[in-house]
Amino acid sequence: MANKKITELAALTSAASDDVLAIVDVSGTAETKKITVANLTADAGGTTTVKVSLSNADVLAMKYNDTPITLKAAEAGKIIMPLTVICVATHAGSNESSSDDLRMGWNAASSTTADYWGSARDWMNGVSSGTNSTAFGGPGAAASSNIVTFSLTNTPFQIWCTDVFNGGWTMDVYFSYVMIDA
Numbered sequence: 001m002a003n004k005k006i007t008e009l010a011a012l013t014s015a016a017s018d019d020v021l022a023i024v025d026v027s028g029t030a031e032t033k034k035i036t037v038a039n040l041t042a043d044a045g046g047t048t049t050v051k052v053s054l055s056n057a058d059v060l061a062m063k064y065n066d067t068p069i070t071l072k073a074a075e076a077g078k079i080i081m082p083l084t085v086i087c088v089a090t091h092a093g094s095n096e097s098s099s100d101d102l103r104m105g106w107n108a109a110s111s112t113t114a115d116y117w118g119s120a121r122d123w124m125n126g127v128s129s130g131t132n133s134t135a136f137g138g139p140g141a142a143a144s145s146n147i148v149t150f151s152l153t154n155t156p157f158q159i160w161c162t163d164v165f166n167g168g169w170t171m172d173v174y175f176s177y178v179m180i181d182a
Contacts, residue, residue: 017048047083049176052159056093059165068108068160071175078179080106080157082117084137086174087159093168095128101162104136106152108160115148117157124167153182 006022017038025033038048052071054062061067072080085104102123105116118136159173 017050047176047178049174052173052175054171054173056168056170059161059167059169059171062160063164064103064108064160064162068158069173070156070158071104071173072157072177074154074156075179076154077182078154079152079182080155081178081180082137082157083176083178084135084174085118085159085176086133086135087171088131088133088174089124089127089169089171090131091127091129091167091169094166096124096126096165096167096169098163098166099125100165102134102159103162104157104159106148106155106157107150108158110149115150123161124165124169127167 012019015037017036019037020034021037022032023035025031050071052069054069058069062069071085074080082104087102099122101119101121103116103119105118107115120134120136123134124132157175157177
């Protein structure tokens with residue numbers, strides 16, 4: 001990038017949340033600094049979407065009290081406000097025969113109660129092939145009336161299973177959220 005103007009650089013058509021932009025800090029010494037897309041959109045109240053890809057081993061291990069998958073880590077003084085979660089599962093092996101629920105929310109450890117944001121009962125049970133998508137939240141979604149029994153401040157947002165899945169599949173999870181000040 002040395003000896004090139006910004007206008008001479010290749011164009012980027014979409015940005016990941018951890019991509020970095022140049023910004024001039026006019027409130028201080030007017031020097032050029034860097035900022036991530038996630039920090040820039042969070043300050044603007046924008047929506048962030050992340051993609052988390054899970055291997056079959058990840059899917060089989062994501063039980064609530066063992067290894068729930070964190071979709072968004074906690075941030076000090078912030079609450080993660082979920083908008084949508086889309087799960088795209090692709091089968092590559094054995095039939096899913098468990099009757100386990102897929103859940104997502106802020107505290108997998110208390111998931112045996114109603115402390116979750118979204119849930120799919122018997123998720124993927126009996127599915128043995130193909131690609132299957134499930135969407136949670138978003139426009140037209142039924143409002144959840146679950147009451148959580150803990151503070152949402154400084155809490156990560158996770159996805160987990162109520163017991164152990166046993167099929168041979170992978171999953172891409174697309175999570176859209178907004179960070180709000182507590």
